[in-house]
Amino acid sequence: MKRLVIITVGKTHSGKTTFAKALEQQLHNSLVIDQDNHADFINTYYKTLLPRQGPNTIKYAITQTIVDYAINQTQFHLILCNSNRSRKGRLELLSHFENKSFISILVNFDIPDCVLQARVTNSQRNTNVFRSASTFEEVLIRQQADSHKIEVLAPTDGEADHLFVIKSADDVQSVIELIVNIAQGLA
Numbered sequence: 085m086k087r088l089v090i091i092t093v094g095k096t097h098s099g100k101t102t103f104a105k106a107l108e109q110q111l112h113n114s115l116v117i118d119q120d121n122h123a124d125f126i127n128t129y130y131k132t133l134l135p136r137q138g139p140n141t142i143k144y145a146i147t148q149t150i151v152d153y154a155i156n157q158t159q160f161h162l163i164l165c166n167s168n169r170s171r172k173g174r175l176e177l178l179s180h181f182e183n184k185s186f187i188s189i190l191v192n193f194d195i196p197d198c199v200l201q202a203r204v205t206n207s208q209r210n211t212n213v214f215r216s217a218s219t220f221e222e223v224l225i226r227q228q229a230d231s232h233k234i235e236v237l238a239p240t241d242g243e244a245d246h247l248f249v250i251k252s253a254d255d256v257q258s259v260i261e262l263i264v265n266i267a268q269g270l271a
Contacts, residue, residue: 086270088114088161089186090263091177093168093239094193095227096220097203099253103191104165107260111161111267115154119166122146123213140215155184161267162186169227171237178244187270188244189263194251200224 090107092100104116122143126134133142147166154162168174168190178188204220217223239247246266248259 090189098193098195114161116163120213189246190239190244
């Protein structure tokens, strides 16, 4: 049976988690795997295991274990909710689903920085997901600076089977409907 893997791409507070939860409600037999939940779990129970610098390898290992389990032990469509801003990282993640009966979808959240700035300023989200930042504003500033690096490129056609771009909250429902239609075509 063919399944979908939907991967979100975007800066902090661009709407990735809200989108993923809404999609999960409308896409039957789907599961959200949100890396922020794994970061919160580690920071709550296993903070001493966090690397002092470099990539958060324990968070990635937990996420990979959950993804592997979902691929091999379930028939769910998977909604991977994390930033995925590195082209190299996205391609590595997508390669994990090749030859496994998945149709890949990237959803790029291209929200204007002024909107994101307002959202992080008024954010009530839990900061327990942080390892190397203290506020979401700090994360956004870092992500804005990284946007000019060659390795942080917006997704392009051809990276996945489908690419959708969300530029405002008005785009969310239409993209969800397109994804649900793709899934219905698999049945």
